[in-house]
Structures are given as C-alpha cells and as structure tokens.
Amino acid sequence: MPESAPHGSADGDLAPVLARLEDVSKNFGSRRVLKGISFELRKGEILGFLGPNGAGKTTAMRILTGYFPPSQGRVWIGEQDLFREPQKLKRRIGYLPESVTLYGEMRVCEFVEFAAQVKGLAGIKKRREVEEKLTRCGLWDVKHRLIGRLSKGFRQRIGIAQALIGDPEILVLDEPSNGLDPKQIMEIRGLIRELAQDRTLILSSHILPEVSALCDRVLIINKGSVIASGTADELESGLRERHELVITLGPPADKAGVFRLLENVPGLERISIETAREGLVTVVVGIEKGRDVRAELSRLFVTQNLPLLEMRSGRLSLEEIFMKLVLEENEDASQREDA
C-alpha cells in the first residue's frame, strides 16, 4: 500500500498549523470522491496539491474554503471548526476558484470593488483596499478596461486580486496557471512567489513541474486519496530512485533467451523485451530502489557470449514518474476489471 501519512519529515522547525483537514471524505450521491484525506497547512508554507484531473483537488479546496461541508471528517482553521463558525472563519481564507466567474462587461476596478463590497468593505477603506490589490497584482494600468477584453493571464490576476481582498492569511489557488501561455505562467508564478512572502498558500495543479517550481511541500492526490507526500525535494529524490535501464544486445541474442536469463537476476522489477531491427534485442528493465545491477548484468552477458551494444539509464522525467505512480496506483485499484 502507498503511504498515506499527512506529511513527510518536515517536523524539524514547526511553524504553527493554520488549517487542518482531518480524515475528510466527500460523497456526491453514491460516489465517494474524497476518501478520508488528512493534511495540515503550516504558517508560511506553499503547499501543493498535485493530481490528475478528477483526483479530488477542487473538491478538497472547496471544503477547505467552506464552500461546502465534508460528508465526514472535520476542517480546522487554527483551533476552530470551520463549519461551526463559517462566516467568521471563511474571512481568513482567500480563494481563487478553478474557473472564476468574471463579469466580462465589468471594468477591472468595478469587479474588484464589487468583491470588496461582498466582503463587507465600504468607503475609504474599500477604495484603499481595491487600489492596493490592483497595484499588487499588476492590474493598475488596466483598471479601466473591460474584463471581457483582457487576456486569460490578466483575468487570472483579477481572480487573485479578488481573493486578496481583506488580506486573508491563507490563500487557496485552484490551478492558478491552467490555460495560460508560457509567458503568462512565468508571470503568475512570479506573483504567487511574491504573495507567498507574507502569506500561507495552497495551490493545486495537475502538472508536476508547476508544483515543484513553487511549492515547499507537495501532496499527491489520486482518486480521492493522498498517495504520496513530502517536500518537493524529498518527493523528487524519492521518485528519482525509481529508474530503468535500457539494454541493447546484438546477435545471437533472442527474445526468449534473454528473458530467461534476466528472469533470475535479483533486483529487476519489470522486464520488457523488444526486438529491434537487424536482430538486435532491446530490453527495458525496472531496477529496484537503491540497487545498481549494471556490473552484474554486463558480466552476465559476457559469460553468455551476448554482445552488449548499449546499456543506458532510462531515466524518466519527473513528470513521467508522476504519471507512472498514478497509473500504477490506478492499475492496483482496477486490476481485475481489466482484460
């Protein structure tokens, strides 16, 4: 079973816990889309939610922001139960939803003012707040433009400006860079990093580079469960240890013979054999964590008189490893449904 501990080994210097989901489940009808997830958000960190589409990221974020309650489990904001005092506690959380409903006919400043009004601000306080957020999010120069005329990058900034109204200590950003072009992604990342200097953030993404670029700690979520967690570094080095070797042998190597030979080598996890052109046999083997079998394999091929033409590390990109992790998890779950 994969680990499902809410956090890795980041217990060294303990910043206070600002929010905590405790064994939270969510059912929609008979579908269970969150299956008892627990994690905590510590002051000052950027926590990443990583998982494929449909994993449950948005659902978890909606619960954390008080949008709807969990079916089971509890949500703590500091020492208080979010759903006991939602009005008061929701003010401590700013939320950029997955798809922000923006009014295209509104001007940028009108929309941000409207958001400030909804959060109970008025008069000079409201004006100051709106000005500050427009400036902070790089919207000052477009404040009189119609929202409908602006690029997706700007619209995302407007969503962030709206979330920042009232200076909530926790900011929840659901796929903040989804749908942006590379330049806009870099800009939004810059903004997120700035915001993180005096705030605690949780953001979701379905792509790994996004969270590894921004987050101090990552939870990998799949099918409503946390399947791995840790700092971006821990996660990366842990995942990196999973590796493959790609080996090419020349004639007289044959598929069946090579398979029989490798079958008995300890430390190999998966063996897949392909016949390449001109009688070459290419083998991809998965190597057990922490093992190095290269010397042993080359000796083995020599003793069998099989010419070893190539042996290279089939290092996967982090993104590939992440996808593998998710796929393996899904295979485990539906092993018997498959033909």
Ligand SMILES: Nc1ncnc2c1ncn2[C@@H]1O[C@H](COP(=O)(O)OP(=O)(O)O)[C@@H](O)[C@H]1O
């Ligand atoms: N309001 C809803 N009613 C029914 N099913 C929902 C609802 N919201 C989400 N789901 C389902 O829950 C699962 C998780 O969705 P979501 O939290 O949006 O995942 P993610 O944000 O990781 O893509 C999906 O299968 C989705 O179809």
Ligand SMILES: [Mg+2]
């Ligand atoms: Mg989502």
